[in-house]
Amino acid sequence: MPQLEDLISLALAAGREIMAVRAAGIDAQVKADGSLVTIADQRAEAIIEAGLAELDAGVPMLGEEAVAAGRIPDCGARFYCVDPLDGTRGFANGGDEFTVNIALVENATPVVGVVYAPATGELYAGQPSKALAGKCHPQTGKLLAPMAAIAPGAFAQQPRVVASDYSGRNERTGDFIAALNGVITHASSSIKFCRVAEGAADLYPRFGDVSEWDAAAGHAILKAAGGDIMLLDGSPLRYGGRNGDFLIHGFVAYGNATAKAAALQALTR
Helix, strand or coil: CCCHHHHHHHHHHHHHHHHHHHHHCCCEEECCCCCEEEHHHHHHHHHHHHHHHHHCCCCCEEEHHHHHCCCCCCCCCEEEEEEEEECHHHHHCCCCCCEEEEEEEECCEEEEEEEEECCCCEEEEEECCEEEEEEECCCCCCECCCCEECCCCCCCCCCEEEECCCCCCCHHHHHHHHHHCCEEEECCCCHHHHHHHCCCCCEEEEEEEEEHHHHHHHHHHHHHHCCEEEECCCCECCCCCCCCCCEEEEEEEECCHHHHHHHHHHHCC
16 A cells, blocks of 8 residues: 555646646646646646556545546545546636645545645645645656645634635635635535634535545544544435435535534534
């Protein structure tokens, strides 16, 4: 079984490829579902898929681009869940808020995860009872200092709710924040999960569909830090295409039990 460091190395390698594609110019195309894809998505996923096949032969990988190409594995009890470039639209528009997401899922629960933002150098990783954050050099991908432990903060009287500036925001998000008397803290892509894991936010709600590969790595890191994710009815989030399409129909990520209770109360108002 690969070590956390192995998955970090794969994420960094994918990140270097993404940045090399950006330096050479971006060619974005529209997929059948209307979402964007670039050669960076495809090359990054190829690096991750080849690396995982070498590190953990025989364990299937559920990858965003593989699924788009019709290669859908039988996930089983143990599989990898990968989004090689989360935030493609922002990437194609020249923004910096995009990530590489790699997660190991066991028995429908993410247990190991890495989230890496190549343009900013932010790196997060987690395995059971061990959640870490670090900073890498944006050009080389080398760690600037040893990674440090992270954990969610104490629930604030006026909770901080993380949301994107441009995606995943709708009227229901606003109603949820108002019901909590919360304040918005901005982030994009899977970094939103990491903001809760490191204590920079208390909650991350999503009202709308996202794919499992958008959430799995951040979920693993959040669980490692002491938080978790629930569906909008309060039930646990499970992975492996149990709804037939690998879609998650809304969720709330929370840092601790107090934040979860406040979120449940806000959902019923």
